[in-house]
Amino acid sequence: MSDHHDDFSFHNLTPERIADALADVGVDPQSGLLALNSYENRVYQFIADDNRRYVAKFYRPARWSDAQILEEHQFTQELLDEEVPAVAPLKLAGATLHHYEGYRFAVFPSVGGRAVEPGDLDQLERIGRQIGRLHAVAKQRQFATRPNVSYHEYVTEALATLSTSSLLPNNLHDAFFAIAEPLANHLKQIDLNAFTQQRLHGDCHLGNMLLRDEQLMFVDFDDARTGPAIQDLWMMLAGDDRAERTLQLDVLLEGYQEFCDFDSKETQLIEPLRSFRIIHYMAWLARRWGDSAFQRAFPWFAEQRYWEQQVLTLKEQFAALQEPPIQLQPQY
Known part of the structure; x- marks a missing residue:
């Protein structure tokens, strides 16, 4: 064979x-x-x-x-x-x-089922309940072999991949790493192990949920791993308005805490984990570029304007990391 x-x-x-x-x-x-x-x-x-x-x-x-x-x-x-x-x-x-x-x-x-739309705050509370139910089961035991959410994988290895990738235009290489390196140094100071580690869906966003018979269902656990609970929650927050995202998180956690406790200190991980995802996503595409399916699905990844935008995105993310984390209402 x-x-x-x-x-x-x-x-x-x-x-x-x-x-x-x-x-x-x-x-x-x-x-x-x-x-x-x-x-x-x-x-x-x-x-x-x-x-x-x-x-x-x-x-x-x-x-x-x-x-x-x-x-x-x-x-x-x-x-x-x-x-x-x-x-x-x-x-x-x-x-x-x-x-x-x-x-x-x-x-x-x-x-089968319908895609889950962002919807209103009632929908967000409902999503929080389902993630809370998922985590209540997840906390009952630990993974023995699946990886952790880690700086090494999401930042160190990812930037090493991008540093040698021919997809990053030569004329943007210096500008890209002029912001990527200080961003990485900031992220390196964050000790994820200081927070409770548990099993996670790992890639919990609306695209990995289906609405079937009016019930929210989780799909695609391919990225399941160990990490802090907030990793499965922060991608539910939408928009750039801080007050709006604070309200969204309050509502999400109101549903979540019906089934599972939440450590409010984890809100300080939202922007670091967003940074992890941005950097890791670029490296993922670079590593998979040899697969023609990726070239067909993401043709913009090889374009100059994409990388120009990513330089701006990393600058915005570095600025976001300088801001204080979202503060929850006292009940959390």
Whole structure:
């Protein structure tokens, strides 16, 4: 059998190989394979011979170990067992993680649902409740093999990638690092380990929620990791107005604390974690640029104007870090 662990672009993951992989675990697609919107992995929806819809997720080679993927699977199953709406993989042939010709994959029920819109404050309180329910389960145990939210991964390694990337225009290299380096030095002073560490969704934003039968459901735990609770909360805050974002956070936490306690000191991590995400996102795109799917989806990443905007974004973020953190109402 051939080994495709170095097949970064999934070039050898043909429809025939996908069908053979599914057949290997007793699944027989009766429809075509509909590619879903996923860049890091390859995800396909299909109708099987039982006339039900399923989703097959093929994991990007070499990104996670088997143990790390299985911890993701276990976490989602724990959530389901506690009646927290989430999508967990099916157990087929006695396992949730399968191997076929160098590729690893899992099969999920296709749940469907509507995208969650930002909505009003009532919607935000509802989202807070669901994240609180998720975290109440998450705190019951710890990950053994999945990574932590860390300065080293999100900043040090990310900037090392960008420093050697040909995608960062030469004429902007000095300007970019003139702000990226002091920003990184500021972020380095923040001790994330001073805050309670717990299991997280890891990439908790509205795009990873679905509204199904009027119930909010979490999807895509591919970035599940360990870190402070605020990591799963701050991306729900919208807009640049500080007073508005303070109100949003108050409402979000009002719902959250119905199910899970929150340490108000973690509000000081909102802007640092935003900085982590901005830097890490650029490095992620740079590392994945060899995958043609990324070039088609993010053509602007190779354009001069994108990097000019990123220099401005980093300057704005550095300024935001100089401001005092959001102060919650006394009940928090």
